[in-house]
Amino acid sequence: MPDPSPIVQLTTAYWGSQTLFTAIRLKLFDGLAQGARTADEVASSLGLSPRSTGLLLRACASLGLIEASAGRFSNTPMANAFLVSASPAYMGNAVRYSDQLYGPWAGLEQSVRSGKPAVEPESYLGLSGPQTRGFVEAMHQRAMGVARALVGALDLSGRKNLLDVGGGPGTFSVLLTQRFPGLHADVLELPGVAAVARELVAAAGAADRVSLIDGDYHSSDFGKGRDAVLISGVFHRESAESCQALIKRAADCLQPGGLLAVCDVFADPGGASPAFATLFGLNMMLTAPDGGVHADADVAQWMADSGFQDARTAPLPPPMPHRLVLGIRS
Ligand SMILES: C[S@@+](CC[C@H](N)C(=O)[O-])C[C@H]1O[C@@H](n2cnc3c(N)ncnc32)[C@H](O)[C@@H]1O
Incomplete structure (x- = not known):
């Protein structure tokens, strides 16, 4: 039998895109710009559900956008450069344009x-x-x-x-x-x-x-x-x-x-x-x-x-x- 992995990958490819779009909309990367924080701290500063924020942060970590260590989360260098709104290389508006096309x-x-x-x-x-x-x-x-x-x-x-x-x-x-x-x-x-x-x-x-x-x-x-x-x-x-x-x-x-x-x-x-x-x-x-x-x-x-x-x-x-x-x- 041929390998069905490409089909499996394609059926869920939008999960990753929507994770990034949502993190940008919620300003998750801005919330981590000052350094490592727990999910509860991020949730409280952004007014979000603590449990759901933890799931979102861990998904972002698995996608290479965030680093997770000892229950604390921090931006990867890539996220700090391109996904924090105060950065001169911020790509959030371009990401948001793709979000609008969802x-x-x-x-x-x-x-x-x-x-x-x-x-x-x-x-x-x-x-x-x-x-x-x-x-x-x-x-x-x-x-x-x-x-x-x-x-x-x-x-x-x-x-x-x-x-x-x-x-x-x-x-x-x-x-x-x-x-x-x-x-x-x-x-x-x-x-x-x-x-x-x-x-x-x-x-x-x-x-x-x-x-x-x-x-x-x-x-x-x-x-x-x-x-x-x-x-x-x-x-x-x-x-x-x-x-x-x-x-x-x-x-x-x-x-x-x-x-x-x-x-x-x-x-x-x-x-x-x-x-x-x-x-x-x-x-x-x-x-x-x-x-x-x-x-x-x-x-x-x-x-x-x-x-x-x-x-x-x-x-x-x-x-x-x-x-x-x-x-x-x-
Ligand atoms: C994808 S953008 C490219 C913008 C820019 N050249 C770049 O590469 O970043 C296409 C541009 O074509 C412009 N455009 C579309 N139809 C046009 C028309 N009939 N006359 C002049 N500009 C037009 C749009 O307003 C848009 O800014």
Whole structure:
């Protein structure tokens, strides 16, 4: 008989996710930020049931989030760095964004039947103020993690004029203009998202080098004579035809020698691996009408078809699941 372990593991995989989401919502890691405590002390400071808090703490310990020793619990170094809200590398908003998608994932069957997403994308793209802010802040935190790899992998030396298409919180533009002196970035974004991004860019002290442009990347003017275009985290919302149209629009706004960089979670040729990319495709299907995942080899071919030379793909260093596709405008 084949080994059924993968099936057993998958039937309970959500237990671990929900344990992390709940611990973040209850601020469990904040409760341990000052040092080791008993379950009763944690429960009393957070207003929780002592017995249930003990079970939650022990589950977190088994998942490597918390250390348990002689009846006391403390954060692991990883939890202190990424799960305590006062830490500069706090990932809680990004975790919370996945938490918010827990309900929509329960609509997977319906989405596969209907071909429609399980959430209204407009709600987090400007229609609802709080949801839009939550989405932009989660993107910002996620981008800060990805940026360590992306900003190192993207050489914009000597380039002056970047268009960041669907640039979200503007995080990449801020970090790229910091790394490359003389670079100015225009971030093209939907108005509701751009409004929150403007605040984040100003808070980073980058408003003089990063401009937010309200618009729609399907129809707004991309300008002329640019020497770099970044399209990051956008193709997973778009159909193959729409991605090809965006590449063509990027080609039209770039001067010869201009660089197009497309960054996303991409699949291998054929689309059935890696597992993270295929599941990410479902996640995007649940949250955007044309959401899914493309293969980076296809994107490189679309670039070559639009007159880009040397179109090539490059993975970002682990643990990032993202890959870059780069091409030079001929
Ligand atoms: C996943 S986010 C990526 C943000 C950022 N580029 C990054 O990689 O962190 C996709 C972005 O595309 C923006 N977007 C979606 N549809 C758009 C449109 N039609 N025009 C402009 N921006 C759009 C969304 O508001 C969102 O900020």
